[in-house]
Amino acid sequence: MLHFRSELYNFATLLHNHKATFMNQKKMPVTVLSGFLGAGKTTLLNHILHHRHGLKVAVIVNDMSEVNVDARLVEGQHTLSRTEERLVEMSNGCICCTLREDLMVEVEKLAKENRFDYLLIESTGISEPVPVAQTFSFVDEQSGIDLSRWATIDCMVTVVDAYNFAADFGSLDTISGRSLSDGDDHRTIVNLLTDQIEFANVIILNKTDLVPHSRLKELHAIIHALNPGARIIESSFSKVEIREIVNTGLFDYGQAEQSAGWIRELEKVENGGHVPETDEYGISSFVFRDARPFHPKRFWDYIQQNWPAGIIRSKGLFWLASRASQALNWSQAGGSVRAESAGVWWASMPADQRRRYQAYIDNRDTIEARWGEFGDRVNELVLIGQDLNQQQILGELEACLCTPREIALMESGARFADPFPGL
Known part of the structure; x- marks a missing residue:
């Protein structure tokens, strides 16, 4: 012992x-x-x-x-x-x-x-x-x-x-x-x-x-x-x-x-708005936000033909009338542009289904606070660049959005020509 x-x-x-x-x-x-x-x-x-x-x-x-x-x-x-x-x-x-x-x-x-x-x-x-x-x-x-x-x-x-x-x-x-x-x-x-x-x-x-x-x-x-x-x-x-x-x-x-600068820019906007400032080298940043969907053909043509050369970096989420359930990630740096799937919008699910997801439960207040005509769907792009004409770029992006008639067609199930690759 x-x-x-x-x-x-x-x-x-x-x-x-x-x-x-x-x-x-x-x-x-x-x-x-x-x-x-x-x-x-x-x-x-x-x-x-x-x-x-x-x-x-x-x-x-x-x-x-x-x-x-x-x-x-x-x-x-x-x-x-x-x-x-x-x-x-x-x-x-x-x-x-x-x-x-x-x-x-x-x-x-x-x-x-x-x-x-x-x-x-x-x-x-x-x-x-x-x-x-x-x-x-x-x-x-x-x-x-x-x-x-x-x-x-x-x-x-x-x-x-x-x-x-x-x-x-x-x-x-x-x-x-x-x-x-x-x-x-x-x-x-x-x-x-x-x-x-x-x-x-x-x-x-x-x-x-x-x-x-x-x-x-x-x-x-x-x-x-x-x-x-x-x-x-x-x-x-x-x-x-x-x-x-x-x-x-x-x-x-x-x-x-x-x-990242694009995240900081979003935070400024979400915390009461942000007045864009341009430094002495012409560097500025701003956010394009609109709940309406992009028309797939017009937005594609704008990216391919008229995307402003002065945009150094852009990042965010967007959606297309041709694929209303799909959330898309946007990422551009210099001359490289990437668009890829980010999953589905919560609004594309029946209410009882999305309420079973823990991610929705954990963020429900934030999600529902931003709920609008199209649910949580939104185009939200941060743009950072040099010598940018903010009002012109915002106007050009807005012209890529669907008109009321096109939105009605989307909601009735009409098909849109979509040159974006399968994401």
Whole structure:
């Protein structure tokens, strides 16, 4: 019996010590570096490692190539001490897709060692930042890994190439079209750039030495319109103050989800109206909102033939008389336009059916407060651009809406010519 008590005491002591170790372990802060290929992420990473002020830093470098060139560059700078830093290479994939599980395993492994002050993750140039951030609040059911126990994102940084930004943002090139991935990746460069900018806490406008001062200030205005809450830092050769991107305490996932300029514009309108302002570079934003459906042919022709070139970014929901039950997502950045299904409108369901959905129950007051002639159906587009003629654009969009006669035809079940692809 005494022997049993001794074993029990030893187990309890072991359990107590393990719990104490876990409780005393501080979550490892993480800075994620995003940015298109060639923007200067690896140069920034090396700069941080050269000026880490005594921090013990772990580094994860993600690259799409079979030989991880970025990792070789980092090692070549001789900044990784065998006793203070560790470099983890992640090749042949992308953090946001095939290597997400590997990322979780590596982060947990590094955090559990409890000897690093900080983790830097350099994602590949074609990686979207949102899935990377989601990884830190995602529990993998197979492995049981929960990164929120071990690490926390401190800052999401996007490096922007000031010299090539205009060409890339105005391009219709796709990832695979530029041979930037082995697979058939049809994402456009401009949409990737937009995603990286809209989700960042800090945007480093790099290669500023190659851009005239007037153009640089204009770039500031454009990027600020895309993400009004982000800090914009100018740099040459990615030289920035380390405290601007390390141990900042800036990242909050909920805030990051709402950081895009188009979301901020909607919030302004919903909170009592917004008087559009145009800055000195002609950057302005406004919202088109109307409950009436778009006529599919007129709206399609307007998009294809007369969409204003000055619109930098537009986002929102819309509906067509030809498919009254379907809610459609609208997303445009530069010359890239996407329309895709967002599900169905609540108004397309019988009342007793929609009231069985938890999403409807949770948001019923908001949904019903906006209920109108067409239920919750609405066209709501945020437009951000340069040198825009607001009244003219609003008038042109209004001309794409159905007339009272066309609405009556829609309600009687008439068919409309619809050039939009199946969504």
